[in-house]
Amino acid sequence: MISLQFCGGARSVTGGNYLIDNGRSKFLLECGMQQGSPEDEKANYEDFPYDPSVIDFLIVTHAHIDHMGRVPKLVKDGFDGPIYSTPPTKDISRIALEDSVSIMKEEHSDKPPLFEMEDVNAAFDLWETVPYEEVIDIDEDISFRLREAGHILGSSIIEVWVTDHDEERKKKIVLSGDMGNVPSVLLKQYAYVEQADYVLVESVYGDRIHEDNSERTAILKQALQDTIDRNATLLIPTFAIERTQDLIYEMNNLVTNNDGSGKSLGRVGEIDVYLDSPMAIEVTKVFRKYAEYFKKEVSKQAEHDKLFDFPFFNMTSSREESMQINTAPNPKVIMAGAGMSTGGRILYHEERYLEDSQNLILFVGHQVTGTTGYAIKEGTSPIYIHGSPVKNNIEKRELDGYSGHADQSMLLEWLSGFQTEPRKVFVVQGEENASEALAHKARHILGYKTCVPRPGEVVSL
Ligand SMILES: [Zn+2]
Structure with missing residues (x-):
């Protein structure tokens, strides 16, 4: 038995x-x-x-x-x-x-x-x-x-x-x-x-049943383009494992217009991208090590393209580097954890960028009721971050396709x-x-x- x-x-x-x-x-x-x-x-x-x-x-x-x-x-x-x-x-x-x-x-x-x-x-x-x-x-x-x-x-x-x-x-x-x-x-x-x-x-x-995910790249591209056109900041609260690397890979293709297939995805203009999460940075380094684990077309692209690096991409491990994002010029993208804004560096960025309606926040994962991420998504205002009220005027978009x-x-x-x-x-x-x-x-x-x-x-x- x-x-x-x-x-x-x-x-x-x-x-x-x-x-x-x-x-x-x-x-x-x-x-x-x-x-x-x-x-x-x-x-x-x-x-x-x-x-x-x-x-x-x-x-x-x-x-x-x-x-x-x-x-x-x-x-x-x-x-x-x-x-x-x-x-x-x-x-x-x-x-x-x-x-x-x-x-x-x-x-x-x-x-x-x-x-x-x-x-x-x-x-x-x-x-x-x-x-x-x-x-x-x-x-x-x-x-x-x-x-x-x-x-x-x-x-x-x-x-x-x-x-x-x-x-x-x-x-x-x-x-x-x-x-x-x-x-x-x-x-x-x-x-x-x-x-x-x-x-x-x-x-x-x-x-x-998931929504159709065929539009996910197009939605991300539009968010990048709008951020550039408005000379604003795009916040992406993200999850350290897989979701972050999916997004870096997509941005690598969108920003450098090099998807390895010769087919044009259309290039967005220049935009600084910050990965502001020590854990996500470490995990991204692991992804760089294991190109043979990816699907065929992605492994093939890895032969001639750094999948998780591109011009204007910055990984900010230390607190000092992280602070410098504040004074970096727009347009810029800030990816940071936690994915539901329950802690981590994303809160410091939300504190700074939520008030301006020109800025965008892109939710790439489910926001559980009761989390700060959920409150931001639902338009609750003010949002209390580190004990202080912050007006929630930022434009909210959702991207479900990366589940x-x-x-x-x-x-x-x-x-x-x-x-x-x-x-x-x-x-x-x-x-x-x-x-x-x-x-x-x-x-x-x-x-x-x-x-x-x-x-x-x-x-x-
Ligand atoms: Zn799992």
Whole structure:
């Protein structure tokens, strides 16, 4: 018998953590942080529902905190087995976890942090990288393979083969991780899996269909052109991983008129572009290292063009460089985190540029109710930043086309790629309604047996 426990990520978007046990080995897929409400944040401090010291190994799908953010705590609590991921996932995870340590230091000065830098370092001593598409034998009982998920650089779908000693045969379990939007700006489309006994599929957008994203480049171009024509400032609150690099790549093509295909995208005039986020700058450096991970046309362009650099592009790591953006002449673009204006350097720029109706703000991701980003988008005025009121006169535009997640139709299309019907499909990593909606569709359209597991539930495979 093989048991599977949903230790996290059941009826929740965040906190993915799945324990598999075949009686001889115990291992984990994902070790994510819960994010969102104060209760979610608190839950991260609780003990794991298993003894980390008896876990043999861990496989991580990708470098988002809700999929690997508790790895240093796992190590701190006694885990000392290998951790497996693709090379970019390892590189970006280190940046994201180091960033978490600094955020926790600022936020939770009254209580001990979830983990410290020494725990992050200890985790990376255990971290091994494996390429896509190679079957890795852990021992004669267990093997796994990582496949492209198309969500962020290095993101994977996990296929794992586990021996059931009662039935004396191997069973295959597949975890989708987060699946990418199609087409991605930079990445290849997710791989299809032809066979599995059991599937765990994410459902972040399990109840939603994206708007058509074919106009995304044109909308960005128009925002750049209008900013130049008005001699104004364009603010883009952005997310450090993938969204930022998508935008830099697009601007590289729009500003230098060099998309590698010989086809003219039309060039906007000269405009200074600032990336004002230490974490996004570090992640961009990782993207520069891994051109072979991009889709064919983008990899090809990388042979003759620096994808994430162009004239007038400036990365401002230090506080001094960041301050100089204030006095730099218009027109200019400022990309900074946090993506929902919940903190970070974007707030300093919003404080300065929100009042002028000639300026533009471009929202490139969903703004959750209650965040400063949401209030700005909804036109609330004044906006209180660092305790002071700021008139919200800036022109607001939305650009939905850069979502990094597959929508309901893409998730169903991926599920339809199995050549034989899986014994069961577990729908995870989504709000309860989204998971239920995807489970319902998979049952009715594809005829699959589906289950939306409860938090902590244990099932026999
Ligand atoms: Zn993700």
